[in-house]
Amino acid sequence: MFKVKVYTTLKAGVLDPQGSAVTNSLHHLGYEGVEDVRIGKVMTLTINSTEDKIEELVKEMCEKLLANPVIEDYRYEIEEVVAQ
Amino acid sequence: MFKVKVYTTLKAGVLDPQGSAVTNSLHHLGYEGVEDVRIGKVMTLTINSTEDKIEELVKEMCEKLLANPVIEDYRYEIEEVVAQ
Structure with missing residues (x-):
């Protein structure tokens, strides 16, 4: 049995509307120091x-x-686990 | 300047409809060995x-x-980076 973690991230240059929305929300909450968010x-x-x-x-x-x-890059981590 | 990665995952026991949908799709593609997916x-x-x-x-x-x-757990990694 294996536990696998797959991470996907938007490629550089691809617009991230969700990230922009979070950035704006953080600014509204007073966190002006946040310059960029990528989700x-x-x-x-x-x-x-x-x-x-x-x-x-x-x-x-x-x-x-x-x-x-x-539009996405991916990477993964594979770990063998003892079957439960 | 800091680069911060925040990881959020659903708490154990919380239903993950998105994960279930991906599990079903993987089964349809023939990957029967996939037992669970959490997103x-x-x-x-x-x-x-x-x-x-x-x-x-x-x-x-x-x-x-x-x-x-x-419904979520979170962890984070903080890394100092040289401002571009």
Whole structure:
């Protein structure tokens, strides 16, 4: 059993309306020092697989569904865990 | 100048409809080994502050806006960067 963390972030230069909205809200709350906010996702997956296949599996899932390769970068961390 | 990463994740036991939707989609794509998916956010903030104030500032922003303390846990990483 594997615990996999997939981090997706918008590529540099891609507009981040959600980040801009958070920046404005923080300014309204008085946090003027905040210059920029970029928002991404962190997905924690529990996957039943074998050691030799897990990395390829994760790459495939990222490319096919979890990340949008046009506007997002992704990275992942794979950790073997004892099945509960 | 500081680069701060704030990670928010749903508390254990809190229903994650987005995670369930991703799990189902992965199953449809043939990735039957995926047992669970939990989705959280990673926010990267650029903040102009001083070393003695930055941590308190980040905690306040998390408690007031960036995380929902009722259903989310949060953690953060603070890194000093050279202003560009």
